[in-house]
Amino acid sequence: MKTPLLQLQQVTMRFGGLIAVRSLSLEVDAGELVGLIGPNGAGKTTVFNVITGIYRPTEGDIRFQGRSLVGLKPHQITRLGIARTFQNIRLFRGLTVLENVRIGAFVRHRTRLWQAALRFKAVEKEDAELEARARHWLEVLELSAVADVRASALPYGLQRRVEIARALATHPQLILLDEPAAGMNPNESEELMHLIRRLRDEFGVTILLIEHDMRVVMGVCERVLVLDYGELIAEGPPEAIRNDPRVIEAYLGEPV
Amino acid sequence: MELSTIAQQLVNGIQSGAIYALIAVGYTMVYGILRMINFAHGEVYMVGALVAWLGTSRDWYGVVSHSSTGGLVLLIATAMLVCMTLGVLIERLAYRPLRHAPRLIVLITAIGMSFLLQNLALILFGADPKTVPLTWRTVQLGGISVSLGQLVLLIASLSFMAGLQLLVKRTQFGRAMRAVSEDFQAAALMGVPYDRVIVGTFAIGAALAGAGGAMTAIFVGAPVTPTFGFMPGVKAFVSAVLGGIGNIPGAVLGGLLLGVIEALVGGHPTLSPFRDAIAFCLLIAVLLFRPAGLLGRAVQEKV
Amino acid sequence: MVRQIFWCGVAIAICWALDRLLQAAVYGQWFGWLTDYTYRAFILVPLLFITLAVSLNLINGITGQFSLGHAGFFAVGAYLSAGFSVYFASGWLAQVPPAWQGVAQFGLLLMAALIGAGAAALFGLIVGIPTLRLRGDYLAIATLGFGEIVRVLFENLDLFGAQRGFTGIPTWVGFGFFWYALLAMGCIAVSRNLLKSTHGLAFLSVREDETAAEVMGVPTTYYKVAAFVIGAMFAGAAGALLAHREGSIYPVDFKLDISIVVVTMVVLGGQGSITGSVLAGAGLKMLEELLRLLPVVTLFGREFQPSDFRMLAFALVLILMMIFRPQGLLGHRELSWATLRRWLSRSPKRASVPPAETPSLSSEGEQMRQP
Secondary structure (H helix, E strand, C coil): CCCCCEEEEEEEEEECCEEEEEEEEEEECCCCEEEEECCCCCCHHHHHHHHCCCCCCCEEEEEECCEECCCCCHHHHHHHCEEECCCCCCCCCCCEHHHHHHHHHHHHCCCCHHHHHCCCHHHHHHHHHHHHHHHHHHHHCCCHHHCCCEHHHCCHHHHHHHHHHHHHHCCCCEEEEECCCCCCCHHHHHHHHHHHHHHHHHHCCEEEEECCCHHHHHHHCCEEEEEECCEEEEEECHHHHHCCHHHHHHHHCCCC | CCHHHHHHHHHHHHHHHHHHHHHHHHHHHHHHHHCCCCCCHHHHHHHHHHHHHHHHHCCHHHCCCCCCHHHHHHHHHHHHHHHHHHHHHHHHHHHHHHCCCEHHHHHHHHHHHHHHHHHHHHHHHCCCCECCCCCCCEEEECCEEEEHHHHHHHHHHHHHHHHHHHHHHHCHHHHHHHHHHHCHHHHHHCCCCHHHHHHHHHHHHHHHHHHHHHHHHHHHCCCECCCCCHHHHHHHHHHHHHHCCCCHHHHHHHHHHHHHHHHHHHCCCCCHHHHHHHHHHHHHHHHHHCCCCCCCCCCCCCC | CHHHHHHHHHHHHHHHHHHHHHHHHHHCCCCCCCCHHHHHHHHHHHHHHHHHHHHHHHHHHHCCCCCCCHHHHHHHHHHHHHHHHHHHHHHHHHCCCHHHHHHHHHHHHHHHHHHHHHHHHHHHHHHHHHHHCCCHHHHHHHHHHHHHHHHHHHHHCHHHCHHHCECCCCCCCCCCHHHHHHHHHHHHHHHHHHHHCHHHHHHHHHHHCHHHHHHCCCCHHHHHHHHHHHHHHHHHHHHHHHHHHHCCECHHHHCHHHHHHHHHHHHHHCCCCHHHHHHHHHHHHHHHHHHHHCCCEEECCEEECHHHHHHHHHHHHHHHHHHHCCCCCCCCCCCCHHHHHHHHHCCHHHHHCCCCCCCCCCCCCCECCCC
């Protein structure tokens, strides 16, 4: 049996007295397109924060390609091949779109800081490479036209797309999308679904996404995980999840 | 060090600690509500001391008699009133326009305000040290000499802080203040007039700092210069952080603690020159090892 | 590598030639106004403050780590390099045969400057490490504390003259322009190189949003500490040059005022803008000197030099700037020939200029609380 790409084993995250994630175990295989859903406050974003190293789990282990991520800094985890977007967009607002994406591409740099201070040839070459890579992702996400626009000046939908481009530029194997469709109109989320499928099919990126828009989740995910009060209450293909009584109960409250 | 020296330093430490505490509550209240360091707070304290000097260095048609209790009470009250006005003015002119600005911008403004007041004082009153022409009788308490001024100062500061605690815990305004510092948005939604609460907080903090400044000048006889408030201001901020910023009893505890530590180290002959460095070392240590302070709560950043 | 050496050579040649020219002009009294005093006030001091402002800009402006301790780095560089020269190098120099004195002096000065820079960089590392934990206003207070501790230390160490000041430092810098200009150019070049490369974007990303930067794979701790170390290094070297030109240094030369003045320069120029720091650094110092030319005024029964108002003016500038133009004169932009031309010709190109920038100085985009 091959090892899954991402594996959470009995992960618990406690903040003081509050248990945000309770003994959660889940697996994502390479090439999968998985949805993570659940009512507000179910601990979905906390799961992302624990995977990307922003929080250190109170208990349990997280493995990526068989390697434990616990105790690693977020930037080290990104370097291993996990990228993410944020629920409340966190672009570098004062920088241009291209600069934002170039920072994503920076993960792959090899030159040293002192070389950059003295502007070595290697640095110039690398800058050109990284910029080309960034421009490539702008092209893919149809953002080339706004490359030199300040990120804060973009409309909301485009900002989300820049965040995805920035995450992709880190060259991830797994990308975590935190509510990518939030605030989008039906047209935009249709485009987004198309894009998500394309990322997986064309670029082979494994995707784990948190989403409230059920149309997106049902339309694009192959497998859905349901979280409630920090616990995994259901798991399966979208159709099964839609009719799962536990899921309905979690969303609607106590059964009548 | 001998035991009596230690006891003596302890008394001096508590006295300067009480002053730190009086200034620190102003820092802590403003921080609790606006999440900003009001850097100019130490200068408000300096202005309080200047008012005391102005009051005693002239005759003022006999209104402020140098030795009468009533005259001194009136003088301290004037200093509080002047500082209160100053505090409110600072908030109105410099900080209110920046209510929605990033924190660093507010911080830079506050530093600018601090320097502005220092240099205004320099231009208006000059750099020469000014001493209030009053002396206080010293009493011996079991080998420790305490001046009557020190005693009065200590009692007055403690009653000021007790009064503040009452105000915060028992009054409508205090409730509003606590609500705003707990959750600004919710308080505003519940109809708490936050603008008035902010102004009130600045006014109370400034009045206490002014009282502290006036009392230091009158009862301790400390020479007043334009930079009179800078170090006490920074140290009071350290006290506030030490006690847990945003926490009023914490600020009092932190102030007293810092005063005592300083006095004990300052009493040591070889260490005394480095007295001023203690506060900063303490600050860095607290921020590194117990960032929430002694009585504060830890807050985790939301991502 | 060849290119770096070439440009270093060019810079050295230019600085040397200008140095000779200026020296001839000052001592030969070519121009009435160019005296020893005006040369120092209008050329050397501005150059020194350009170095200080540009190096602080790297910490405050580009990386967004608000430091109030720049005078501390300046002091460490000045005192430790001076200590090296007074207690060690002078003795060594005495043993050098007369014919080699010039070369030996040059070498020892370079060594002293490197020691000053190295010591300050070490202090930068020490100060930088707490920044792993501190943000925004706490960092400002902690760095302020650092600067004050350094001053208090030198004020009380007899080895460094304590309050009497440290005197008898060999004045190997000589005329000054060569070294001062070289350092300022080096500081500008390094800042510009960094900002131009993708590494520079890593510094900027820390300023913009530390958490997001970390998640995008930027080792934020490394870049924060690096900013402190590089910034401190140049401030330290500047201190070394000051000590070895003036021959004596005093604790008051490194008061908090200096840190505030340099912060004002960075803020005025636009945090993050190198050219802004250069212009504001040189401009404010020259303006301060020009103030001295104004007549004495009498206010409140006392006489004032107009330059007595300079700190008041700095404070006012700082406050007004924050309220009305927090991005500084140049904002995040750099002044280049292209921007100059655009301003002058006012061509329709303006339309393609990115939309008005919003200040984003805080690392988290945090704001004061608001309902």
